[in-house]
Amino acid sequence: xxxxxxxxxxxxxxxxxxxxxxxxxxxxxxxxxxxxxxxxxxxxxxxxxxxxxxxxxxxxxxxxxxxxxxxxxxxxxxxxxxxxxxxxxxxxxxxxxxxxxxxxxxxxxxxxxxxxxxxxxxxxxxxxxxxxxxxxxxxxxxxxxxxxxxxxxxxxxxxxxxxxxxxxxxxxxxxxxxxxxxxxxxxxxxxxxxxxxxxxxxxxxxxxxxxxxxxxxxxxxxxxxxxxxxxxxxxxxxxxxxxxxxxxxxxx
Amino acid sequence: xxxxxxxxxxxxxxxxxxxxxxxxxxxxxxxxxxxxxxxxxxxxxxxxxxxxxxxxxxxxxxxxxxxxxxxxxxxxxxxxxxxxxxxxxxxxxxxxxxxxxxxxxxxxxxxxxxxxxxxxxxxxxxxxxxxxxxxxxxxxxxxxxxxxxxxxxxxxxxxxxxxxxxxxxxxxxxxxxxxxxxxxxxxx
Ligand SMILES: [Zn+2]
Ligand SMILES: [Zn+2]
Numbered sequence: 001x002x003x004x005x006x007x008x009x010x011x012x013x014x015x016x017x018x019x020x021x022x023x024x025x026x027x028x029x030x031x032x033x034x035x036x037x038x039x040x041x042x043x044x045x046x047x048x049x050x051x052x053x054x055x056x057x058x059x060x061x062x063x064x065x066x067x068x069x070x071x072x073x074x075x076x077x078x079x080x081x082x083x084x085x086x087x088x089x090x091x092x093x094x095x096x097x098x099x100x101x102x103x104x105x106x107x108x109x110x111x112x113x114x115x116x117x118x119x120x121x122x123x124x125x126x127x128x129x130x131x132x133x134x135x136x137x138x139x140x141x142x143x144x145x146x147x148x149x150x151x152x153x154x155x156x157x158x159x160x161x162x163x164x165x166x167x168x169x170x171x172x173x174x175x176x177x178x179x180x181x182x183x184x185x186x187x188x189x190x191x192x193x194x195x196x197x198x199x200x201x202x203x204x205x206x207x208x209x210x211x212x213x214x215x216x217x218x219x220x221x222x223x224x225x226x227x228x229x230x231x232x233x234x235x236x237x238x239x240x241x242x243x244x245x246x247x248x249x250x251x252x
Numbered sequence: 253x254x255x256x257x258x259x260x261x262x263x264x265x266x267x268x269x270x271x272x273x274x275x276x277x278x279x280x281x282x283x284x285x286x287x288x289x290x291x292x293x294x295x296x297x298x299x300x301x302x303x304x305x306x307x308x309x310x311x312x313x314x315x316x317x318x319x320x321x322x323x324x325x326x327x328x329x330x331x332x333x334x335x336x337x338x339x340x341x342x343x344x345x346x347x348x349x350x351x352x353x354x355x356x357x358x359x360x361x362x363x364x365x366x367x368x369x370x371x372x373x374x375x376x377x378x379x380x381x382x383x384x385x386x387x388x389x390x391x392x393x394x395x396x397x398x399x400x401x402x403x404x405x406x407x408x409x410x411x412x413x414x415x416x417x418x419x420x421x422x423x424x425x426x427x428x429x430x431x432x433x434x435x436x437x438x439x440x
Contacts (some may be wrong), residue, residue, distance in 0.1 A: 059285035
């Protein structure tokens with residue numbers, strides 16, 4: 001039997017770019033089509049090879065320096081401006097050192113100090129990747145917020161807000177304890193179609209922020225914000241628009 | 253995100269522009285460099301072109317009215333790369349879109365699993381693809397771009413991103429199969 005499904009649809013499915021109806025239709029088709037199942041397996045394995053082989057090449061430090069010098073040269077230079085530019089670069093340099101040579105949290109509003117993020121991007125990515133290994137995702141597995149939230153009671157010095165957003169397409173999978181920057185944090189796990197989203201939560205004394213601009217490294221996106229005494233960082237391989245949607249839901 | 257105007261760059265940027273650029277665009281320098289590196293294949297050239305693209309982005313920065321700064325920047329990087337290729341290595345931009353003439357069965361997952369974790373082999377296979385296939389793969393698999401972002405960066409219609417990726421992956425499967433002698437002979 002030869003498959004009569006449009007072969008490119010498989011790629012839309014793989015990339016999470018089909019609408020819900022077409023994705024469901026394709027999943028039904030997968031149940032009975034060996035060809036498409038095998039082809040999907042081949043594409044998934046190609047993808048994981050591409051993403052796990054360290055192909056991503058970051059900009060060399062020397063290039064960054066050259067570009068900054070070029071930007072300065074192209075910036076109007078009254079004495080006052082020059083000072084504030086240099087001060088800004090100095091601040092930026094401090095942030096880079098504090099955040100482990102990464103721009104974890106370039107503030108959207110000037111008030112928020114980026115250097116106060118208590119963990120680095122590398123730590124967030126490590127924790128996310130670690131959680132994806134078999135058996136590491138959740139300590140408590142439940143789609144019920146009333147099961148997940150009380151589970152944290154007594155295990156941490158704070159209780160993270162836990163909400164299910166299944167109606168909006170983000171299914172609560174469970175929660176676990178994790179460690180970031182030497183601190184115990186709560187990790188809430190959501191799934192978006194086949195993708196896992198980790199939301200790390202810990203208490204903070206810093207004021208609320210907006211949801212910061214997205215970051216991306218090694219194929220992982222993150223969004224960071226502070227709200228009502230809690231620091232949040234959501235990370236996943238879903239698209240930034242998905243991640244932002246979840247961030248907005250949690251922010252409310 | 254909207255396109256940027258090739259014609260008019262501004263050269264009266266001030267400290268405020270500089271700060272905004274630092275905050276919105278410079279964080280995507282890794283993405284810019286990575287795309288240039290995969291389009292041009294040589295690190296030294298990529299550094300030059302990424303730098304040129306970044307400064308060009310700065311000159312056009314007043315034309316950026318918010319939205320997806322990464323896609324906006326990558327669009328400029330891509331155009332700068334193609335202009336550079338046209339000038340310095342025009343041959344690489346030819347010989348495309350012939351894959352329909354040579355359809356091939358796709359590789360088995362097992363063969364790929366063996367081939368897959370080999371960084372060098374993947375690099376070589378990717379680099380044999382025409383730039384237009386290479387770029388959609390890099391944007392999708394390494395940069396994590398959505399179809400919408402890929403469409404705006406590469407200026408291909410959003411409706412054709414899926415089929416472009418399908419063809420690019422097919423080409424990559426084939427390149428990987430061909431670079432393993434045993435696999436190639438089994439195919440015959
Ligand atoms: Zn099928
Ligand atoms: Zn932040």
